[in-house]
Amino acid sequence: MPKPDITSPASIVWFRRDLRLADNLALDAACRRGGPVICIFIREPGDALSGANGAAQAWWLHHSLERLDQALRACGNRLILRTGSPEEVLSRIADETGADCLFWNRRYDPDGIRADTDLKSKLREHFARVESFAGFLLHEPQRLLTKDGRPYQVYTPFWRALEGSLIPLDPIPAPTAIQAVNTPMHSDSLDDWALLPTKPDWASRFSEVWTPGEAAAQSTLAEFLDGAINGYKARRDVPAGRTTSLLSPHLAFGEISPHRIWHMVRALPDTIPIDDTTHFLKELVWRDFSWHLLFHRPDLATTNLNAKFDAFPWQDNEMLLAQWHRGLTGYPIVDAGMRQLWRHGWMHNRVRMVVASFLIKDLLIDWRHGERWFRDTLVDADQASNAASWQWVAGCGADAAPYFRIFNPAKQGETFDPDGAYIRAFCPELAKLPDHYIHRPHEAPSEILRSAGITLGKTYPHPMIAHDFARKRALEIFQSLGNS
Ligand SMILES: Cc1cc2nc3c(=O)[nH]c(=O)nc-3n(C[C@H](O)[C@H](O)[C@H](O)COP(=O)(O)OP(=O)(O)OC[C@H]3O[C@@H](n4cnc5c(N)ncnc54)[C@H](O)[C@@H]3O)c2cc1C
Numbered sequence: 001m002p003k004p005d006i007t008s009p010a011s012i013v014w015f016r017r018d019l020r021l022a023d024n025l026a027l028d029a030a031c032r033r034g035g036p037v038i039c040i041f042i043r044e045p046g047d048a049l050s051g052a053n054g055a056a057q058a059w060w061l062h063h064s065l066e067r068l069d070q071a072l073r074a075c076g077n078r079l080i081l082r083t084g085s086p087e088e089v090l091s092r093i094a095d096e097t098g099a100d101c102l103f104w105n106r107r108y109d110p111d112g113i114r115a116d117t118d119l120k121s122k123l124r125e126h127f128a129r130v131e132s133f134a135g136f137l138l139h140e141p142q143r144l145l146t147k148d149g150r151p152y153q154v155y156t157p158f159w160r161a162l163e164g165s166l167i168p169l170d171p172i173p174a175p176t177a178i179q180a181v182n183t184p185m186h187s188d189s190l191d192d193w194a195l196l197p198t199k200p201d202w203a204s205r206f207s208e209v210w211t212p213g214e215a216a217a218q219s220t221l222a223e224f225l226d227g228a229i230n231g232y233k234a235r236r237d238v239p240a241g242r243t244t245s246l247l248s249p250h251l252a253f254g255e256i257s258p259h260r261i262w263h264m265v266r267a268l269p270d271t272i273p274i275d276d277t278t279h280f281l282k283e284l285v286w287r288d289f290s291w292h293l294l295f296h297r298p299d300l301a302t303t304n305l306n307a308k309f310d311a312f313p314w315q316d317n318e319m320l321l322a323q324w325h326r327g328l329t330g331y332p333i334v335d336a337g338m339r340q341l342w343r344h345g346w347m348h349n350r351v352r353m354v355v356a357s358f359l360i361k362d363l364l365i366d367w368r369h370g371e372r373w374f375r376d377t378l379v380d381a382d383q384a385s386n387a388a389s390w391q392w393v394a395g396c397g398a399d400a401a402p403y404f405r406i407f408n409p410a411k412q413g414e415t416f417d418p419d420g421a422y423i424r425a426f427c428p429e430l431a432k433l434p435d436h437y438i439h440r441p442h443e444a445p446s447e448i449l450r451s452a453g454i455t456l457g458k459t460y461p462h463p464m465i466a467h468d469f470a471r472k473r474a475l476e477i478f479q480s481l482g483n484s
Pocket residue numbers: 236244245246247248249251252283284285286287288290347348349350352353356374378380381382383385386387389390393
């Protein structure tokens with residue numbers, strides 16, 4: 001680290017979806033340059049730019065900003081919070097402090113790209129240097145193209161191309177000291193941003209599972225590499241217990257770099273089966289694949305990639321949608337998943353697929369309703385992964401699940417949650433059912449229901465639709481679209 005130079009003008013580091021000190025190329029550039037560093041987070045007018053995609057992420061953002069500020073204070077600096085258009089805020093700070101360099105890490109959502117491109121040219125009037133860096137993804141989404149120069153549409157060749165060409169960024173340790181400016185600077189109060197829910201505090205149980213911030217991201221990774229990675233390939237579909245990394249919200253806020261994850265996984269001893277490590281890295285690359293898709297199809301969250309689906313006769317039924325939102329469908333695995341989402345702002349991947357399939361194929365509700373609900377309720381909501389995954393389940397996306405794959409919720413439960421541990425955790429009213437009926441309470445004899453304290457239609461709903469009927473209906477519709 002170069003010696004601080006008190007005669008240098010200040011540099012600004014504009015934090016966005018990179019709420020970390022380690023592996024932060026923008027921060028590293030500012031520190032290397034020498035002189036004071038102004039660390040800023042801007043509450044922008046548009047949602048989902050640097051901020052939260054929805055209400056659950058607003059909770060996360062509050063805590064993550066708090067932790068980032070603490071980490072900066074430990075380095076002798078602090079996080080400045082401001083509200084407004086980045087152009088105005090950043091140029092005002094340049095005027096206030098004489099800062100002449102501006103660094104940020106790139107964002108890749110369509111609005112973010114547009115805003116940053118515009119800003120770069122406008123802010124050059126105020127700054128001698130305006131520079132952006134990589135680090136949110138493993139690859140720059142415009143870099144990889146097929147042999148005929150097109151974006152990838154199929155995952156496996158994308159994985160091969162990425163894996164074959166990736167030179168992961170070297171890990172950069174967090175700085176231990178970051179020189180601050182001498183001028184007193186105004187910062188908004190985080191509490192005034194009112195990111196936390198109050199009446200009611202529906203996020204009160206998020207902290208049972210989550211600790212936002214960079215330190216927790218790193219310890220979550222360490223714990224995973226010390227435990228669940230061993231056996232990940234076989235166990236990752238089991239929703240009960242700690243079977244996956246739980247890194248998704250940390251990645252969504254850039255509290256950890258995917259490059260660091262890649263390095264650490266590749267550095268594991270060969271006592272961890274290569275099948276497990278490769279499978280995990282492949283999952284991580286699904287995130288990059290999704291961003292690759294979004295980069296080339298900015299309308300990914302709104303438009304069927306397969307235009308045949310434009311003629312799909314979706315049912316507009318607010319009541320059915322509300323039952324799905326609330327986890328009152330009468331299918332335990334679906335209800336447990338939707339209630340896990342309420343309780344912890346997160347849902348296990350297998351269950352996300354099951355609840356999404358149920359919404360789209362059993363209820364015939366447009367996948368875009370599900371996408372929006374997840375965007376609002378997931379702490380890991382990620383514009384690209386969420387939209388791509390919803391399209392994937394619907395069958396209209398890139399490399400999508402075939403339309404005839406319609407999950408049978410009860411069978412999915414029996415396969416992946418055979419002892420019902422997941423159901424019991426999130427649907428306590430079913431906890432006393434024997435394993436045999438835990439995924440099919442509506443098939444349980446009345447004396448079994450009685451001794452488990454269940455009255456169907458009262459303490460737990462009847463199935464809102466018969467799955468066999470719904471499956472047949474969906475297949476007929478899909479076939480009529482000419483997808484067979
Ligand atoms: C309908 C639906 C919506 C989804 N919405 C989101 C979303 O908004 N944000 C999000 O991060 N993931 C989303 N996913 C993907 C996946 O469910 C989560 O990434 C995963 O459950 C996160 O848990 P984990 O970190 O323990 O995953 P792990 O199994 O430990 O995987 C490691 C990392 O790989 C990435 N990853 C894994 N699976 C996928 C995938 N299918 N697509 C893209 N990236 C993946 C994530 O960054 C994840 O943190 C969605 C999946 C479905 C089916």
